[in-house]
Amino acid sequence: MPRFFVPRVELGENFLVLTGENAAHARVLRLKNGDAVTVCDGEGEEWHCVVSDVAPGQVSLVVQEHTAAKSEAAVFCSVYMAFAKADKFEHVIQKATELGAAELVAFPSARCVSRPDERSLAKKLERWQKIAASAAEQSGRGRIPQVLALPSYEAALQRAAQAELAVCFYENEEQRTFRAAIESAPFRTAALLTGPEGGLERSEVEQAQRVGLQICTLGSRILRCETAPLCALSALMYAAGEF
Amino acid sequence: MPRFFVPRVELGENFLVLTGENAAHARVLRLKNGDAVTVCDGEGEEWHCVVSDVAPGQVSLVVQEHTAAKSEAAVFCSVYMAFAKADKFEHVIQKATELGAAELVAFPSARCVSRPDERSLAKKLERWQKIAASAAEQSGRGRIPQVLALPSYEAALQRAAQAELAVCFYENEEQRTFRAAIESAPFRTAALLTGPEGGLERSEVEQAQRVGLQICTLGSRILRCETAPLCALSALMYAAGEF
CATH class of the missing domain: 3.40.1280.10 (SPOUT methyltransferase, trefoil knot domain)
Structure with missing residues (x-):
């Protein structure tokens, strides 16, 4: 599943937006409405989302679940x-x-x-x-x-x-x-x-x-x-x- | 300690000779009489030796000890x-x-x-x-x-x-x-x-x-x-x- 790192300060609880390099990367991956993606704050938490809108330079996401990252080691x-x-x-x-x-x-x-x-x-x-x-x-x-x-x-x-x-x-x-x-x-x-x-x-x-x-x-x-x-x-x- | 791989068939029990690429490598390392070296057969045994003579294309060694290689894993x-x-x-x-x-x-x-x-x-x-x-x-x-x-x-x-x-x-x-x-x-x-x-x-x-x-x-x-x-x-x- 595609994975995007977004600074904590840009993250909302229910709706997220990918911009800049992330939006460009989403375009390369040809993401479309309904696709599942994961957004990480890079500090150990992640948001499982679904794409709700794709516009030039901006991809809108709806949050399905917000959890601690499952791939982080306990140590x-x-x-x-x-x-x-x-x-x-x-x-x-x-x-x-x-x-x-x-x-x-x-x-x-x-x-x-x-x-x-x-x-x-x-x-x-x-x-x-x-x-x-x-x-x-x-x-x-x-x-x-x-x-x-x-x-x-x-x-x-x-x-x-x-x-x-x-x-x-x-x-x-x-x-x-x-x-x-x-x-x-x-x-x-x-x-x-x-x-x-x-x-x-x-x-x-x-x-x-x-x-x-x-x-x-x-x-x-x-x-x-x-x-x-x-x-x-x-x-x-x-x-x-x-x- | 310098380490040389020599095919099993070229190995004696008490005296060994480095030739070819090994002799050239010994020259690069500037080995001289009395220096300690290890010779391996590449199959898990090694000979701890001392240099006894250095001639062009040929380095003679006296074997001090012949053992199983200590650095080989048990698995x-x-x-x-x-x-x-x-x-x-x-x-x-x-x-x-x-x-x-x-x-x-x-x-x-x-x-x-x-x-x-x-x-x-x-x-x-x-x-x-x-x-x-x-x-x-x-x-x-x-x-x-x-x-x-x-x-x-x-x-x-x-x-x-x-x-x-x-x-x-x-x-x-x-x-x-x-x-x-x-x-x-x-x-x-x-x-x-x-x-x-x-x-x-x-x-x-x-x-x-x-x-x-x-x-x-x-x-x-x-x-x-x-x-x-x-x-x-x-x-x-x-x-x-x-x-």
Whole structure:
């Protein structure tokens, strides 16, 4: 079923109107009176509607049902990934959105080769947020994940540590499994933190541990920096009973 | 530690020699006497060695220890993915190799847009196998996953059904979870089957069920055809106690 994200402030309770890009998209889909569509506020609620009128630049809808989005995970999961080369973070934004992440957070760490300056970062953030919105639409999400960039590794740790389950994955950790962390206590919020191409430095991992993150392995194989967060997120969603 | 794949027939018990591409790669890495390297037969065994001589086109090694590869998963997992557009299968080969898959199997299904002919398939298979070998080397695998292409959907089902855990993922399945399938019985071999861009047809899913595959959901979000197999594989490895 077609899915449109409309800002909360533009949403009524019984009647809705699609305008601008949404109306253009509706036209591409050749929507006509009587067709069923879903409208989301991007914050976890959705409106199941039927098209009542199609005019140039404006599609009118009648609300049939207003519910919490059924496709949102019960766990609020934030994916923290160190700045990576090329389009790796964009790849992770798209896939993590499909997999149910609530937030994507980029940050610098010692071995990051890519370190966008402030100006290019502002542009990138705009682009990243669009990728999240598009992936949310295609995967049927009720929430558009927020994409953030933090100025320092320490800022990332401080923020991640606030989650009820906060994990830093380290390739040299051999003992502590992700399962042990997941099963250690119930949680409603999770933060999964992974390093850049060259990995995190040992001192950075120790710093994460001091701030309160659990240091875990993702198994005995070396995962690329864009594979690790998606592997961890998939496992978390499985463990949380999503599928 | 550098890792080289050498065909079983070229391997001795106490002394090994790297030649050809492996010797060239050793040169790029500037290996010198005394450096530690790992040699794998690509079939699950590895030799921990020390460099004893470096000559043009030939690097001699002394074996210190010969063991089963520590990075191989206990579960033998085959990933079955319908032919997809562009380089999606190549992406899945690389990532699934990192994640521990033992086999990658491509097959046609009703809604496949991409259907390589026999000649282009032979070329593609060669390329696919190289991607698997390269990803195995980088991720520290002891086994190079085999990449196969089957001529029909039915052939894929018949082969997949031989695994102790055989699952077909379907976006319209709402009841049966992957967890229910995983926990229904112990297994040492697994087959995870996913559809092409447009998904599997209902009749194809019914056919899979008749042949003995379990039909499962991967959650309430629609995953792209290249995301689904990696999500399922990550969850399987987690469930099997890999991390």
